[in-house]
Amino acid sequence: MKYVDEFRDGDLIRKALDEIERLCEDGRQYRIMEVCGGHTHAIYRYGLQDLLPDAITLLHGPGCPVCILPMGRLDDGLELAERHGLTFTAFGDMMRVPGVNGSPLEYQARGVDVRMVYSPLDALKLARENPDLEVLFFAIGFETTSPSTALTLMQARAEGVENFSVMSNHVVLFPALKALLDGPDCRIDAFIGPGHVSTVVGCAPYAFIAEDYGRPVVVSGFEPLDLLQSVTMILRQMNAGEATVENQYTRAVTWDGNLAAQRAMDEVFVLRPHFEWRGMGSIPESAHGLAEAYRPWDAEAKFDAPAVEVAEPDEARCGDVLTGTIAPPECPLFGKECTPERPVGALMVSSEGACAAHFHYAHVEDLDILA
Amino acid sequence: MSATDGTPTDAASAPPVRFKDERIEMSHGAGGKATRRLVEGLIAPILHNPTLARLDDAAILDLGGPRVALTADSFVVSPLRFPGGSIGELAVHGTVNDLAVGGARPRALLCTLVVEAGTEGAVLRAELEALAEAARAAGVEVVGGDTKVVENGKADGLYVTTAGLGVVDDRLALDAGSVRAGDRVILSGPIGDHGITILLARGELDLEADLQSDTRPVWPFVDALAEAAGPGVRWMRDPTRGGVASALNELARETGLGVILEESAIPVRGPVRGACEILGLDPLHIANEGQFLAVVAADLAEAALGAIRSVPGGDEAAVVGEVVETPSRRVLTKASYGGTRVVDMLIGDPLPRIC
Numbered sequence: 001m002k003y004v005d006e007f008r009d010g011d012l013i014r015k016a017l018d019e020i021e022r023l024c025e026d027g028r029q030y031r032i033m034e035v036c037g038g039h040t041h042a043i044y045r046y047g048l049q050d051l052l053p054d055a056i057t058l059l060h061g062p063g064c065p066v067c068i069l070p071m072g073r074l075d076d077g078l079e080l081a082e083r084h085g086l087t088f089t090a091f092g093d094m095m096r097v098p099g100v101n102g103s104p105l106e107y108q109a110r111g112v113d114v115r116m117v118y119s120p121l122d123a124l125k126l127a128r129e130n131p132d133l134e135v136l137f138f139a140i141g142f143e144t145t146s147p148s149t150a151l152t153l154m155q156a157r158a159e160g161v162e163n164f165s166v167m168s169n170h171v172v173l174f175p176a177l178k179a180l181l182d183g184p185d186c187r188i189d190a191f192i193g194p195g196h197v198s199t200v201v202g203c204a205p206y207a208f209i210a211e212d213y214g215r216p217v218v219v220s221g222f223e224p225l226d227l228l229q230s231v232t233m234i235l236r237q238m239n240a241g242e243a244t245v246e247n248q249y250t251r252a253v254t255w256d257g258n259l260a261a262q263r264a265m266d267e268v269f270v271l272r273p274h275f276e277w278r279g280m281g282s283i284p285e286s287a288h289g290l291a292e293a294y295r296p297w298d299a300e301a302k303f304d305a306p307a308v309e310v311a312e313p314d315e316a317r318c319g320d321v322l323t324g325t326i327a328p329p330e331c332p333l334f335g336k337e338c339t340p341e342r343p344v345g346a347l348m349v350s351s352e353g354a355c356a357a358h359f360h361y362a363h364v365e366d367l368d369i370l371a
Numbered sequence: 372m373s374a375t376d377g378t379p380t381d382a383a384s385a386p387p388v389r390f391k392d393e394r395i396e397m398s399h400g401a402g403g404k405a406t407r408r409l410v411e412g413l414i415a416p417i418l419h420n421p422t423l424a425r426l427d428d429a430a431i432l433d434l435g436g437p438r439v440a441l442t443a444d445s446f447v448v449s450p451l452r453f454p455g456g457s458i459g460e461l462a463v464h465g466t467v468n469d470l471a472v473g474g475a476r477p478r479a480l481l482c483t484l485v486v487e488a489g490t491e492g493a494v495l496r497a498e499l500e501a502l503a504e505a506a507r508a509a510g511v512e513v514v515g516g517d518t519k520v521v522e523n524g525k526a527d528g529l530y531v532t533t534a535g536l537g538v539v540d541d542r543l544a545l546d547a548g549s550v551r552a553g554d555r556v557i558l559s560g561p562i563g564d565h566g567i568t569i570l571l572a573r574g575e576l577d578l579e580a581d582l583q584s585d586t587r588p589v590w591p592f593v594d595a596l597a598e599a600a601g602p603g604v605r606w607m608r609d610p611t612r613g614g615v616a617s618a619l620n621e622l623a624r625e626t627g628l629g630v631i632l633e634e635s636a637i638p639v640r641g642p643v644r645g646a647c648e649i650l651g652l653d654p655l656h657i658a659n660e661g662q663f664l665a666v667v668a669a670d671l672a673e674a675a676l677g678a679i680r681s682v683p684g685g686d687e688a689a690v691v692g693e694v695v696e697t698p699s700r701r702v703l704t705k706a707s708y709g710g711t712r713v714v715d716m717l718i719g720d721p722l723p724r725i726c
Contacts, residue, residue: 001644001645046706051708105396106394340715340718341405
């Protein structure tokens with residue numbers, strides 16, 4: 001398959017690994033965070049961690065939108081749907097995420113109209129074709145998915161579709177990265193920048209990480225060779241004592257990003273003053289609410305949002321995993337109370353969650369933990 | 372009864388499964404972990420008897436004469452017709468294939484129809500004709516059955532249940548307990564065609580692909596396999612719901628052994644790979660309706676592969692992996708560059724109502 005097979009070529013991968021081995025300086029440790037959940041998934045799926053030299057540690061960042069969503073937001077959405085008889089629509093990733101009173105699939109089994117959609121436009125289409133339904137789209141995602149929600153809302157407004165609303169949980173990447181870097185025990189030497197988010201926002205906004213915090217950033221694609229090449233670029237920067245923003249994923253990402261998508265986001269969204277991130281606490285201006293002109297389609301304004309305050313399970317260390325402080329198996333619930341089938345935390349649900357990735361694609365030596 | 376799930380042959384190989392789920396969800400029908408809980412944790416313990424406890428695809432009955440195999444399967448696929456087949460064909464193939472991988476030549480079917488009031492006569496006629504033609508091609512007769520009609524709005528047009536009777540083939544002695552480290556895993560052809568075809572046929576995704584269901588009877592391949600390598604064939608399964616990953620995980624659980632798959636050896640068509648890449652699915656979890664897995668002793672593996680390939684439609688069969696001592700009770704895939712990953716059973720339900 002074009003654009004896939006050539007980036008998984010066994011010979012090229014072995015050559016890239018040799019190059020990385022050569023670049024590792026004696027006695028030096030390289031702690032690299034891949035921000036994006038898609039990268040986390042790819043790293044596990046292709047077993048890259050096992051192939052890399054011990055000197056390189058990959059830390060899994062907070063780039064899985066399902067994982068960073070506090071449980072209370074999902075409860076709010078599901079409560080709204082149940083109380084007002086709404087049709088709850090969301091991406092497949094959300095379907096098994098546990099809320100206090102169950103996951104969307106468990107609500108569905110109890111009779112709430114829960115449907116999986118592949119795009120917010122599908123949710124709008126459902127509303128348009130079924131005027132008797134009141135459709136709620138439970139929107140999640142970073143700048144990768146925000147533009148499609150924005151365009152959907154622009155279309156709903158243009159067509160005057162009244163039986164459709166969005167509960168926005170869209171988050172913004174850079175405030176979270178800043179919060180990580182400002183953390184008291186930040187152990188990150190460099191970042192593998194998220195490929196999909198960067199197709200929208202471009203590379204320019206990462207400059208503060210290099211300039212203010214002295215950490216290299218390489219925006220990367222998702223295939224094994226992309227990731228290995230990005231590691232190579234980071235090692236070269238670190239060995240030379242440099243910190244700049246580089247773009248490895250040139251076949252998809254430009255320096256300035258997708259300007260039309262940025263305009264759509266600017267039109268539809270405003271930054272919320274604060275937003276709660278699972279495991280990271282409240283981060284200022286880190287999420288998108290709907291602008292005044294889109295209030296009629298804002299589920300939180302249209303219906304009385306219950307704002308469920310939910311305590312996260314005590315022993316679950318989702319937050320520490322999200323910030324790269326611990327690896328998934330170091331959580332006491334990992335593989336025991338918390339499994340992909342019966343997840344306690346969202347990191348165990350989404351294919352992009354570090355815990356689910358670690359569970360599904362466990363290193364062979366970890367297998368006894370999962371037995 | 373038919374079940375896609377295996378059961379431990381000795382108590383030490385795996386802990387018993389308990390059903391404590393509050394409600395039935397769609398995932399309980401998807402052929403993965405939830406299905407296993409339902410079948411092994413609820414249905415089998417309540418209906419308990421030694422034949423059922425084996426939870427094989429077909430039950431083998433010793434009635435004094437030739438040994439017979441008995442199985443049943445229900446079909447609730449939506450949509451009823453899809454590229455490469457329809458519910459009528461599926462209802463024959465699903466059941467005769469459960470007999471075939473149980474080592475039995477299919478002989479007769481019973482067919483029960485649950486029809487939604489309002490279904491067009493022409494639709495029912497077309498499905499019966501498809502069923503009859505598939506039965507003829509598979510060498511079985513539909514010798515009886517039942518018909519029920521339910522209210523409009525139920526049963527999605529048509530649900531079909533078929534029960535199948537077969538005669539156990541003496542050339543084969545299938546027994547998961549005879550599987551040994553070093554045995555080879557043979558796959559009869561490309562995987563994922565059926566599941567992805569149905570997914571695309573629903574039209575909920577704006578994806579199109581030149582692809583059709585692989586629904587077909589597998590007995591001709593099993594027949595050739597039995598002739599060429601009969602004593603070396605240890606175990607067979609048709610990887611329907613839950614896919615190859617779930618079937619091999621059941622084998623691993625049942626035997627206490629492990630399986631290592633060579634990722635590059637697994638045949639997957641381009642459109643299936645493409646759809647799986649886009650949708651984040653693993654072809655190893657996608658359902659098939661015309662393929663089977665066989666574990667064959669290493670010294671007979673080449674002969675077995677040659678036999679399957681000699682039957683029309685079997686040319687893409689491949690040795691895809693090997694049974695290993697460690698890691699026990701796990702299925703792994705190995706990539707060409709050396710990376711390995713664990714392949715778990717299907718969790719949840721990526722593709723509801725595929726058969």
